[in-house]
Every structure is written in structure tokens, then in C-alpha cells.
Amino acid sequence: MKLKDILSVLLLSLFVNTGFSQQKFITKDGQISFYSHTPVEDIKAKNSQVLAIIDSKTGDIVVSLLIKSFMFKKALMQEHFNENYMESDRYPKATFKGRIQDFEKIDELQKKITIEGDLTIRGVTKKVTFEGAFDKDENIKLRGEFYVKVATYNIKIPGIVSKNIAKEIKVNYDMLLKPYKK
Numbered sequence: 001m002k003l004k005d006i007l008s009v010l011l012l013s014l015f016v017n018t019g020f021s022q023q024k025f026i027t028k029d030g031q032i033s034f035y036s037h038t039p040v041e042d043i044k045a046k047n048s049q050v051l052a053i054i055d056s057k058t059g060d061i062v063v064s065l066l067i068k069s070f071m072f073k074k075a076l077m078q079e080h081f082n083e084n085y086m087e088s089d090r091y092p093k094a095t096f097k098g099r100i101q102d103f104e105k106i107d108e109l110q111k112k113i114t115i116e117g118d119l120t121i122r123g124v125t126k127k128v129t130f131e132g133a134f135d136k137d138e139n140i141k142l143r144g145e146f147y148v149k150v151a152t153y154n155i156k157i158p159g160i161v162s163k164n165i166a167k168e169i170k171v172n173y174d175m176l177l178k179p180y181k182k
Helices: 003-021 075-084
Strands: 024-037 042-055 060-066 093-100 110-120 124-136 140-149 168-179
Touching: 024 060, 024 110, 042 168, 060 110, 075 110, 110 140
Parallel strands: none
Antiparallel strands: 024 042, 024 168, 042 060, 060 093, 093 110, 110 124, 124 140, 140 168
């Protein structure tokens, strides 16, 4: 390879890395789903209107979703979820504000990551840490799972249906974030 070609590759990689490290990435249609398994019943719901922003310089991440945007197979489940358990009119959003740990060291196309921050559900904010997978090229793909204990966020489950809803809910996230353009 000629010196000119080597310099071109080095300059291009410098430009790509510099450009990546100074951008914000956003999605308005990220997906978060949850799954509750008990011997009595499985409950699933999906929200495809999740807003997420990553600052590629710092690894800061903010995620926000409307609780009422979770869709269930049964309309009655959705109604009970919003009115009785989540009180969506009173607590319309869930948010996460945190940071991807060691973000500046991510140099591979695909990387396992640790995310730490504050998760707010029903007005209750708790520190959480969870694992995920991170892919980057011109976009950022973020996906993974974590568990939420219902009692931690003061979600009250009436005794009559307590055997239908798991004490710990599995949450999956899958988001494709693109460079933010003003």
C-alpha cells in the first residue's frame, strides 16, 4: 500500500471517529416491551414510540416513553394496566437518564455495555444498572434486557389478581438511533 493510501485511510478514520464523537443520536420509534410470566397467565405489551437520545461524546443517554403507548393483545389488559396499576393519567411517562459506562473505550462495531442511571416509573426514581449490546456505524443500535421489581416502583397489585402478575417483570429494549439533524 502506498504512503498516500495509508494517509488517506488514517485521515478518513480520524474524520469518522471525530464526527461520531461529536454527535447526538436520536430515535422517536424505539421499542420497549415487557413480559410477566406466572403459572396462571403470561402478559406481554410493547411500546414502539420510545424517544431516546445518546450524546456520542459523553455516553449520556435519555429515554422517555408514554405509559399509554404500551399495546396489549387484550384491550381489557391495557385498560387495567393504565387505570389500576400504572395510573397513567397521574404518571403519564417513564424515563431513564444515565450513562453508558466506559463509552469512550467503545471502538468495536459490536460491544457489550453496562448502562447506569436513574429509572423513574410512577414518580419513583431508583438507581439501576443493566447490561446491553451496542452496535455502531453511521447509526447506533442499542438492545438488551433488564428486570423491574413491581414493588420497587409502588405498583400495587390487588390480591385477587396477584397470582396473575409476576413480582419481577422482564423488560426488553431495541432502539436504532440516527444522527440528529437540526
